Amino acid sequence: MILTHILRINNMKNFKEFLKEEVELKGNKGIPDDFIKKTADYGKSKLGVNMDDDNKSQQLGYEISELVKQSTNILGSGTPDEIENRYKALEELAKKIVLEEYSELFETLPRPVEIIAILMRPNKKVIDALPSLGNVSLRSTEKPDYDDNDESEESEEEGQSKSQSQSQSQSQSQSQSQSQSQSQSQSQSQDDDDDIFGFFDNDDDDNDDNDESYTEEEEDQIDNFVNNLPSNKDVALAIDKQKILNLINQGEGKATKHIIKSSETVSNGLKEIFGDNYKKILDIWVKISDAADKLDFTVPLNIKSNMFKSMPGGIAGAVDLKWESLDNRLKHFNMIKEDTEFKKYVIRAYGIDFPILIHEMVKGIFMILKSVAIKKDPELATEIKDATSSFQDESEDFRYGVSAQAMFRGFVNACTDSDKYSQMRARVYALLAMDSERGGLFTDTEFLQITKDIFSCFDIVNSDFKINDEKFGKSTAKIKIEKLIKGIVDDEDEYLKQKSEWDMEQQFDKDRKNDIVDSNDDESEDGDVSTPSENSEKESEVDKLIRQTSQRESDYGNMGEQELIDLIGDALDEDDMDKVNLLQKFLQMKSNESFIIWDREIKRINEKKYI
Numbered sequence: 001m002i003l004t005h006i007l008r009i010n011n012m013k014n015f016k017e018f019l020k021e022e023v024e025l026k027g028n029k030g031i032p033d034d035f036i037k038k039t040a041d042y043g044k045s046k047l048g049v050n051m052d053d054d055n056k057s058q059q060l061g062y063e064i065s066e067l068v069k070q071s072t073n074i075l076g077s078g079t080p081d082e083i084e085n086r087y088k089a090l091e092e093l094a095k096k097i098v099l100e101e102y103s104e105l106f107e108t109l110p111r112p113v114e115i116i117a118i119l120m121r122p123n124k125k126v127i128d129a130l131p132s133l134g135n136v137s138l139r140s141t142e143k144p145d146y147d148d149n150d151e152s153e154e155s156e157e158e159g160q161s162k163s164q165s166q167s168q169s170q171s172q173s174q175s176q177s178q179s180q181s182q183s184q185s186q187s188q189s190q191d192d193d194d195d196i197f198g199f200f201d202n203d204d205d206d207n208d209d210n211d212e213s214y215t216e217e218e219e220d221q222i223d224n225f226v227n228n229l230p231s232n233k234d235v236a237l238a239i240d241k242q243k244i245l246n247l248i249n250q251g252e253g254k255a256t257k258h259i260i261k262s263s264e265t266v267s268n269g270l271k272e273i274f275g276d277n278y279k280k281i282l283d284i285w286v287k288i289s290d291a292a293d294k295l296d297f298t299v300p301l302n303i304k305s306n307m308f309k310s311m312p313g314g315i316a317g318a319v320d321l322k323w324e325s326l327d328n329r330l331k332h333f334n335m336i337k338e339d340t341e342f343k344k345y346v347i348r349a350y351g352i353d354f355p356i357l358i359h360e361m362v363k364g365i366f367m368i369l370k371s372v373a374i375k376k377d378p379e380l381a382t383e384i385k386d387a388t389s390s391f392q393d394e395s396e397d398f399r400y401g402v403s404a405q406a407m408f409r410g411f412v413n414a415c416t417d418s419d420k421y422s423q424m425r426a427r428v429y430a431l432l433a434m435d436s437e438r439g440g441l442f443t444d445t446e447f448l449q450i451t452k453d454i455f456s457c458f459d460i461v462n463s464d465f466k467i468n469d470e471k472f473g474k475s476t477a478k479i480k481i482e483k484l485i486k487g488i489v490d491d492e493d494e495y496l497k498q499k500s501e502w503d504m505e506q507q508f509d510k511d512r513k514n515d516i517v518d519s520n521d522d523e524s525e526d527g528d529v530s531t532p533s534e535n536s537e538k539e540s541e542v543d544k545l546i547r548q549t550s551q552r553e554s555d556y557g558n559m560g561e562q563e564l565i566d567l568i569g570d571a572l573d574e575d576d577m578d579k580v581n582l583l584q585k586f587l588q589m590k591s592n593e594s595f596i597i598w599d600r601e602i603k604r605i606n607e608k609k610y611i
Contacts, residue, residue, distance in 0.1 A: 025400060027143070028240045030448030032456045038465070039403040043297040045463040051399075053298040060295045064288055071284045071353060074277055076122060084121075086273055090354050091117040093269040098361045100265060105423040109368065112344045114324075117357055126350045127312045130320060138309040140390040141383070143239050144232035230380055237444040238375065239387045244404065244451050245370045245433055246388060250397035251405025252426075253363040257289040260355050285355045296398040304398075308391035317356035319364040320348040321371075369430040376437050404455070406465045411454045414467050415482045417489050424485060431484050441484075453477035 025031055040051050049056055076083055094117045099106075106113050120126060127133045230238075260266055260282070270278035296304075308315065323342040347364035351357030375381040412418050412425045421427075432447060434440030442450065457471040472478060559567075564583055571579040 025243070025396060028243055028448075029237060029445075030240050030244045030451040030455075032452055035403070035455050036400070038455075038458065038460055039400055041460045042403060042406075042463075042465065043294075045460060047294050047297060049294045049297050051297050052300045054300070057295060057298040060291050060298060064291045064295070067284050067288045067291070068353075071281055071288070072122070074274065074281050074284075087119050087121060089269075089273045091119050091357070093266070093273070094119075094349075094354060094357045094361065096269070097259060097263060097265055097358060098365070101259060102362075102365055102423060102426075104421070105365070105426050108427065109345070111342060113365070113368070114344050114346045115361055115364070116346065116348045117361060118348065118350045119354070119357055120350060120352045125313045126315045126318050126352065129350050130318050133315055133318060134312050136309070136312075136394075137386075137390040138305060139392045140388060141386045143236050143387055146232040146236055230377075234444070235380065235383060237448060238380070238384050241444045241447050242373065242384050242388045243393070244448070245373055245429075246393065246397050247401045247404040248408050248429060249363055249366040249370060250394075250401035251403075251408075252366050253359040254293065254398075254402055255405055255409075256358045256362050257286065257355060259358065260289070261286055285353060288353070289355050293402070296402075301392065301395045301399065304395040305391040308394060316353075317349075317351040317360045319350070319360040319367065321364050321367045322346045322348075366426070366429065369426060370433045372430065372434040372438055372440065375435060403465070407455050407458045408451075410465055410467050411457060411472070411477070412481060412485075414472060415478060415485055417482075417485050420485075420489050421492050424488065427488050428481060428484050431488075442480075450477045450480055454481075 025036060043049050043051060075086060078086070095115050098115060118129065120129075267278070267282070270282055274281055322345075324344050324346050345368050347361060347368075349357055349360035349364055351360055375384065408429070409425055412428050418424045431440070432442065432450065436443050453475050454477050457468050457475055457477075458465045459468050460466070568580055568583045571577075571583060
């Protein structure tokens with residue numbers, strides 16, 4: 001997302017009037033201390049710009065403004081019908097490129113992906129299509145403070161050994177309180193507005209004597225509520241994780257310009273749309289993308305975030321991701337519930353030009369992948385979202401996302417077997433993102449240790465991020481990432497093996513049936529004088545079995561995915577694995593992605609660990 005209004009940056013009379021605020025990334029536990037310096041060095045050596053260079057920002061603004069005018073002139077030439085057809089053709093081309101690039105990744109998702117690409121017409125603004133952008137906060141809520149020495153998970157013995165004063169001061173941790181009455185009396189003496197025990201107190205302190213005592217069951221419920229509250233540390237680490245996922249997501253979107261530069265699909269498609277002018281407009285778009293990268297470094301973060309907020313009409317791209325449920329109602333991805341059934345993911349991408357449209361579609365794909373990081377507790381999920389979804393966060397993601405994505409990409413690519421299947425980086429990203437309560441392999445603490453290790457393995461060499469072989473070899477993240485890759489490879493190998501066996505069985509059955517038909521035809525031609533009773537006996541031995549099998553398979557073949565899934569569930573309950581295997585094959589023909597999901601679930605039932 002680029003701000004078109006930033007092109008008028010020269011109208012800002014005094015950049016220095018905006019205070020240089022501390023970058024929030026400095027306190028992130030998943031980012032090494034030298035990450036920001038590496039990013040600054042990259043901008044200076046690769047892009048030729050310095051961070052927070054006001055003068056350079058103005059120059060880049062003029063440059064982009066002129067390029068936008070040129071592209072608009074090319075797009076807007078011709079009759080109204082010709083212009084509209086040109087826009088529609090560009091939308092279809094953008095979708096084709098993304099589907100071509102990520103088709104194999106889509107097959108690993110539990111549901112199909114629908115992409116709706118919307119290129120903004122002249123005089124139309126992104127915020128008109130997504131008015132919710134106007135509600136985005138300028139700055140996020142503050143990340144809670146915590147003591148690094150505090151342990152978010154304590155044993156029961158440790159929790160019980162805490163003094164009453166420690167139990168009260170750490171009321172949001174998972175330590176056991178001594179008793180509810182002790183906790184209440186301590187909470188009344190504390191002046192902390194965030195004290196959760198105040199929730200249970202009567203507002204009128206003078207009427208304490210009249211308070212009803214809690215039953216043992218009520219006290220147990222209160223204790224469970226208190227003890228299961230996430231601590232400040234838990235919340236802060238979850239926020240740090242989400243921030244890093246957002247950085248990589250934004251970086252993936254910005255990295256799409258290599259597709260625009262090198263894809264034959266892009267060149268051929270633009271040639272059909274623009275004729276001889278295709279090279280000219282492609283060159284303009286590449287220059288706009290390059291200049292925008294520089295602008296993200298040179299515009300001070302607080303200035304950019306203020307411009308996002310004060311002039312949202314200049315927002316040049318956005319994406320909206322929703323789950324379409326079975327009753328055709330759309331649910332926003334942040335509101336999705338664990339048990340909600342849905343048909344497909346729907347990505348709606350908006351952009352003022354072709355490169356931005358692709359950028360936003362790719363961001364939508366990675367939003368799907370990182371959605372498994374959303375906490376099950378809706379209040380906690382909302383708190384994390386509020387701390388990572390402001391215009392200030394967006395500005396930081398633009399600046400530092402390129403570095404995060406480049407290092408993450410380089411690290412995964414350096415791992416064993418990373419090139420065996422397509423989009424390995426995206427698959428690893430999804431597995432790392434998955435919250436431990438949703439079946440993920442890593443806690444938030446472990447995730448942050450992995451990313452910090454990854455970002456620590458790179459140096460700036462020849463104006464680019466280069467992996468340090470010595471650090472990479474000693475990296476614990478290398479062991480964990482390669483374990484993830486091995487699980488992905490093993491799973492894909494098994495899937496392809498099963499598919500190959502299924503294809504062979506189908507061909508064998510077809511050949512066998514053809515042989516029997518040919519044999520019967522030959523007997524008839526040779527004057528076979530078998531009696532009806534003999535024919536009936538032959539059918540009971542061979543033909544009847546084939547006929548019954550064919551009829552059953554025909555029934556399965558006419559069933560929908562959900563019917564087959566229900567039958568698989570029934571067969572699993574009956575421990576009829578032969579039937580399960582047969583139904584799996586029909587489910588595979590109906591939907592590759594559903595087959596993969598069920599295949600993995602059956603493996604788990606059979607105690608075959610996926611990773």
